[in-house]
Amino acid sequence: MLQQQDNIFSIAEHVNYFGPATAIEEENSDGDVKIRWSIDGKTMVAIAKITFTRDKLLQSQTKVLVAGNSINEMYVIGSLDVMLPSKSTTHNTIQTTQGAFAELHKTSSTESLAIYSDEKELLFEYDPVNRVSRVNVPQGDLELISQRGNIKFSAGKTVEINGDTLSLNSKKLSIKAIAGQMVFGRLETTAETLIESAKNVYRNVKELSQLRTGRLRTLVDESYQVNADKVLVKSENDFKVKAEKIHLG
Secondary structure (H helix, E strand, O other): OOOOEEEEEEOOEEEEEEEEEEHHHHOOOOEEEEEEEOOOOEEEEEEEEOOOOOOOOOOOOOOOEEEEEEEEHHHHEEEOOOOOOOOOOEEEEOOOOOOOOOEEOOOOOOOEEEEEOOOOEEEEEOOOOOOOEEEOOOOOOOOOOOOOOOOOOOOOOOOOOOOOOOOOOOOOOOOOOOOOOOOOOOOOOOOOOOOOOOOOOOOOOOOOOOOOOOOOOOOOOOOOOOOOOOOOOOOOOOOOOOOOOOOOO
């Protein structure tokens, strides 16, 4: 892969980007292309690997659809422009009266089926060679509605969701996994009743751990141990210690 040149804007290691970009150079012989896109008004430049079937080298200024988890791992997964087929390519086109059309691109080694809007925007592409189906919505919203049934997503490997905001509204939420990991910059949990059950619980707090409650009750079946450099216990009223034996010192 080509060495990545200086970026116009330096970002963190993980970008998790999925969206449009522009090829600013012609595709090279390795199937790489330099792309440019914007995040929050800041311009990004990277070298991306092209993964979709095409009839000729990707040209400069072509609008493409890209996805990636880091600035060094970007992939071009589709073209948002209608790429003219080469002379060695045969294609069949079906067009509606409004201008939307479906087109079959076929060469001696590749074959793909694409559906475009009346503005020549790529909506759907099927790559039978790599067995990949892509749905693209250039503008507007995408809704999946099942008024009297279920919606199920199944994958043999990974299901990934990328978005600026993720919102879940449900009467009941159930998550089952063998192992899990959550990473947050800030996490807030609000519940009327919170019940936690675990065999072992380990919490590591680097600075302050604070609990504010109306009443606090701790039930321990066996031993209760506190190890600290300094301990301060303060009570506004009575302070009672009840035990068969009390050892001090």
